[in-house]
Amino acid sequence: MSDDQAGRFRTRLAVAAVIAALVVVPTWFGSYHHFLASLALINVIIALGLNLLTGNAGQISLCSSSFMAIGAYATTYLFAKLGLSFWLALPLGGTLAAFCGFLLGFPALRLRGFYLAVVTLGFLEVTQIVIEQIPSITGGVRGMLAPRTSLFGVKLSSDLSFYYVVLAMAIAALWCAHSLLNSPTGRAFNALRNSEAAAQTLAVPLARTKLVAFVVAAFYAGIGGGLFANLVGFIDPTEFGVWTSIRHVVFIVVGGLGSIAGSVVGAVVLTLLPELLRGFKEYNELVFGGLLLVVLIVMPAGLVGLWPELRARFRRGRPASPRDPLERPAA
């Protein structure tokens, strides 16, 4: 077997092993852990989308929670109030969120940096107000109940069964993100982030690329939102405020901007960490902030920055390969 083929086989084996572990290991645990695992995977989906937009395409967005909210409320309304099948309501909710992302992409064509950030914040405000002002559809400030859905006639009332569904979706989302990054659009994202002027000279369609980035991020967040609503069973506007958006940004910054592995690691670690810190009682948020700060000071490029360093250290005799400036981001 050639070196390249051996490498590919090893990667495929590793992936298969990880997936097998993700399927088997949860059965050893209880519903509390399944619930957390589903939450973590939902955050992975949202983080993947946001990282494509911000980490890869370089567009700041502070309204990921709004896209999540649109997906959550639309899916739940279609499913719980209109009786549509959840498996139809979910992509419809995601599409509605994607459409809103498309609309938001237009101001993005003219603005950059914190000007764009403030516009996305404005969109967040508007979504909050809309949610509160149409209680007949969203339940307003009193919130909305979302009964657990069924698959093939079987109600997914056990958190384990719901986890498997979320796992399948997360894997699909991961695979799509990976393909997207390795496609011409993905390369256009990176060109956009590095230098808009240079990208233009290379005939990268700026407007279309930005819009695609917003649409993809919004769709991912919308799907995440629809799943979130069904997992938790109850949604209210406070779950989709500016702090939730900020948490999503923290996922990808701590994980590693522009890296798919970063999205996964950041989302999983930062979803589970607050639960692990429960022992600190009323100091848990303080400790969380402190840990966050320490991680950022020590690893400013994110947690995935650790992996190449560790790998290099464990490869005896082989020095760490120099960074190729034209290298694609680690996927």
Place this chain on the structure above:
Amino acid sequence: MAYAVEIQLLIAGLSNGSIYALVALGLVLAFKGTGILNFAQGELVALGAYIALFFAVVMKLPYWQVVLLTLATAALFGAALERGLIRPLMRAPAFTIVVATLAIGLMIKNVLRLSWQESVSTIPSPFAGVLIRLGEININPQYLWVIGCTVVIMGLLVLFFRKSLIGKAMRAVAQNQEAARLMGIRVSRVFSGTFALSSALAALAGILVAPLIGIHAEMGAVILKGFVAAILGGFNSLAGCVVGGLLLGVLETLGGAYIGGTFKDTAAFGLLMLILLLRPHGLFGRAEARRV
């Protein structure tokens, strides 16, 4: 009396706007001076208010001493913050710094929440509680005090940056760090000084606004308005911050009275978007020529 209500609204709007201007000033100063966008600025406002609360209620000091001591303490805290936590982050990518300052803000907020658990507190001010009556107009003197202080501080800052050595050093560092270093300016000291000044401005905002809206750990939310004000002004000049802040305050108050209470916050964003559409770099901002 005609327009009595409008005059009251205008004064209240100018007062609110002054607070936004102070927050914006702190943000822009730190940004221009060190390149750091300090998302903990809101929490520094709250911290300033709580420090003042401590001096006023626990130590029972008179108002003037409270103000001076609080500003001094806040300045020291700002310098220590810069030296201890911000300095190691200066070479980090922009997003990392943003999230790090958010984390710092979160920690400050939690400490405040746990150490003082009154639902809302206040500091006794010689201006609050007494109403000035001019015909049908009732004016809370605290509003005038806030506006007056902001104007005076603005003037002092202009003098500071134009005439004093430290001020000029800060401007030099803001323009070009390398050149400043080559001229013998201790850039690291200037950084600490910038953060000290920025924190003192935040603390001043906290002290001034406390008798009007009360002190509680969520006060830091004002950073959003400060941001909008700074961006309105172009995010690069003192005058821009003040104009942006006052404009925001007045329009918010008047808009809320005539359009509707719950839509006051959208008024802020609506105004911002309108201005950005016409002048994408804010009212006083300059389009930066970027090397390609």
Place this chain on the structure above:
Amino acid sequence: MFRSRLLAAILAMALAQVSFEAGAQGGVTADGVLIGAYGPITGPAAYVGLGGRDGMEIAINEINEAGGIHGRKLKVVFEDDGFSPTKALAAVKKLVEQDKVFMIFGVSASNPTVGTLEYLREAKVPNYVSIASAPQVTRPFNRYFFRGGTTEAARYGELYAEFLTQFLLAKRIAILSGSDEFPKNEGDATERLLQKWYGAKPILRVEFKVGDKDFTPQLLKIKEANPEIIMTLGLVTEASIIVRQARELGLRQPIFGSGAMVDNALIANAGYAAEGFMGGWLTPLFLDSEHPDMVKFRQAWSKRFPDAPKGRPNVFDLLGYGDMHVVAEGLRRAGPDLTREKLIDALETLEDYRVSEVATPRTFTKWHHIGNLRMQMMVVLNQHWVPLRWDPKRQSEILDDYKK
């Protein structure tokens, strides 16, 4: 060698599981009862959860020092919910499945509490809610859910409507309510009851957003409508600004506020503008009362928490304390052979029970679990909260739905 040790370990774990289940109900052992509790101890509502938790602790100390209940000491595991329905659900799942608690004691706000109801309903765990007033806790009736110190929003509506029209004899009422869930519920209930019981309608209803710092627009509208009384619903943070701004804008009407506004902070912040402010307080005695029961509570509190931050104890300390004693009484009446079903049956025998005058009496029956229907109206006089001698005369109707 390793494999046999591993097998032994697995066998031991399996046996431990079995023996734990076989022994007694989850959370109950020969010498202890494990109670799970959740509430916000971080986040903007931290003073609610911290108060509830510490109040619970005082009560549990008193009970354990007196020998416990049927020889069992009470122990609490408290989890933070950060005022988020998601985190509340995670907390409750952890308590029920990992800590294997006997019952849940909730000191959280309404929305996080509602987020946990579906799960607890299916898990059939007794859930005693001390603070949240969301109607879903007791309506529709569920055998496993109990409501303690606060009452249903509908009852607030009844009390406020009667107080305003029958005691204050007001006909023209303006309502200024926060747009978030709790004030909205109270405001809607008040409007409904004014109409239903007295054929009255508020002449104006305006809203404000939580976190608003300026209420001039709303107050100007109210001034134009010229009511006899202004009713405001929300938090004390807003109330102190509303009261001050109202006086500045020339509004002279008396102001009546919801329970959260009856707080010394209102007087401290609004000063003399707060004189005459009326509101409903959730326990019979105010925190600075010199009644021996309240003095005893304050002493027990200071002894346990000598370095208390300013502002504590607060009303949630009182509610947590009173309601934990109610639960303890239920445990007592359930007898030494303790199961979840027996606790529920025992709680349903409570009639006008309270540990002392610091709490309102609790009554539960087989067909409703709304423990408290009372409220104490207070007024600010000479910069102090003073109780008003007023009791509602009209029979509450919120229990009628259950009688059908």
